[in-house]
Amino acid sequence: MKRSVLLRWAGVAVAAMLHTGSAVAVGVGDAAPPFSLATQQGETIALERLRGQVVYVDFWASWCGPCKRSFPWMNELAARYGREGFTIVAVNVDKKAEDAQRFLAATPARFTVVYDAAGATPSAYAVKGMPSSYLVDRSGRVVMVEQGFRDEDKAAVEGRIRELLAAR
């Protein structure tokens, strides 16, 4: 009796050792994991509700250098394709909201910014680096995964967005 209790605890301990908590990374062709996060104004943005639009989900943090460089470009994209059914949802993963606000004061974002301090969303996407972006088509499927921000990739991403918008 006592022995079986001990064994059970040993089992729990071994399970804890083996547990790494890593989810399978979201790749091209996968359904974009749903999320529902709030903006600074308290508005809830759910990915599900954006079905039918081309969505660019971007994970960023105030401490991430390339993120800072990606913002002006994302502003351009939002301005260029916003009216055609294209939405950028930038998920901030800062632990402290003030850090994000300081970043946004210096680097304005003219697109939707939501906050996930707990990190549940990047965890669901198994984000491998910062920044990471996922281009989601109208049916909610991931068609492109971008890790890091590189100037030479900008044209390819924009081309893909244009393709997705053209395909009704």
Add this chain to the structure above:
Amino acid sequence: MRRSACVLLVVLACAGCASFAPPQPWEKGDLAKPQMQLDRDPLTAKATQHIYQSKEAAGGGYGVGGGGCGCN
């Protein structure tokens, strides 16, 4: 009985260490702080490294060297 309790204790103690997962990419805010860097200033560090290498007449082991022209 006592033996298995001992084994259990060891296993549990090991599990305690193993459950510390490395920080995920989105959790590296603290590690990205300037006070967490090994070098205070990358440019100064580079200069220091350059001086060290020429004084010691030894290079390499600190990332990328030159383009193979031998001119350092």
